[in-house]
Amino acid sequence: MLLRELTEARVTPDIEFMNQVEDILDASIEEYAEYLEDNNDEDDIFELEEILNSNNDNDLPIEFIASDQDRKDPNEWISAMAGIDKKGPFMEVYLFAKNLEGRYGPKTFKQIVMRMLAHETIHWNQYRKIGLDKVDSIKSGHQKGQEKMAKTGDPKDWMRDYLADPHELMAYASDLASEIKDLDNPDQVLRNPEAHIQDLPSYQRYRQVFEPNSKEMRQLLKYTADYYNSSI
Numbered sequence: 001m002l003l004r005e006l007t008e009a010r011v012t013p014d015i016e017f018m019n020q021v022e023d024i025l026d027a028s029i030e031e032y033a034e035y036l037e038d039n040n041d042e043d044d045i046f047e048l049e050e051i052l053n054s055n056n057d058n059d060l061p062i063e064f065i066a067s068d069q070d071r072k073d074p075n076e077w078i079s080a081m082a083g084i085d086k087k088g089p090f091m092e093v094y095l096f097a098k099n100l101e102g103r104y105g106p107k108t109f110k111q112i113v114m115r116m117l118a119h120e121t122i123h124w125n126q127y128r129k130i131g132l133d134k135v136d137s138i139k140s141g142h143q144k145g146q147e148k149m150a151k152t153g154d155p156k157d158w159m160r161d162y163l164a165d166p167h168e169l170m171a172y173a174s175d176l177a178s179e180i181k182d183l184d185n186p187d188q189v190l191r192n193p194e195a196h197i198q199d200l201p202s203y204q205r206y207r208q209v210f211e212p213n214s215k216e217m218r219q220l221l222k223y224t225a226d227y228y229n230s231s232i
Helices: 003-007 015-038 045-054 106-130 141-152 155-164 166-181 186-191 193-199 201-207 215-230
Strands: 062-067 078-085 088-096
Touching: 015 045, 015 106, 045 062, 045 088, 078 106, 088 106, 106 166, 141 155, 155 166, 166 186, 166 193, 166 201, 166 215, 186 193, 186 215, 193 201, 201 215
Parallel strands: 062 088
Antiparallel strands: 078 088
């Protein structure tokens, strides 16, 4: 599959993998609740990391990693890195302890992780469609943006290339469709996301660097509508 073909039809997440990880989450959330009950309801994200990894009974290619790293956005609870090599797909999920401690909630935590899984497994399926022999030869928007930022020193140069990448447009559209579905008036929000920007983190991210009628925003919303309608 050529890169231009990725703009013609959305790629679906890996639902089977997501369902398996959901089992890990459900078991871990229950176990962590017992831990909190025994420890005066004080969060320990490194304990949560151990619980999550210990419940990966089927050795799925996912690892949870707790981190003390400071994040610019205090609402960033988790981040993920996914790839695929000759051995198959792999994923690392980072739990930012300083942002999670005291704010962890089981429902929100699971919701965020599941949304992230959809995003990252869309990348897996994009790589498979392109072909593993070709993926390494294609420079990503992230890489292009890093090179440009190294020259200009402006983080928005990185963000612009990263978010304009066809792979990321598609994956963030999945995030945005999920965010819209979580709201009380999703159909209305889908028709006019600009009026609900404060409730849509993925839309906010794109609007930091793209104008509402840019080709990137139009493509984002096209994919978003496709993902939204396919999940109703």
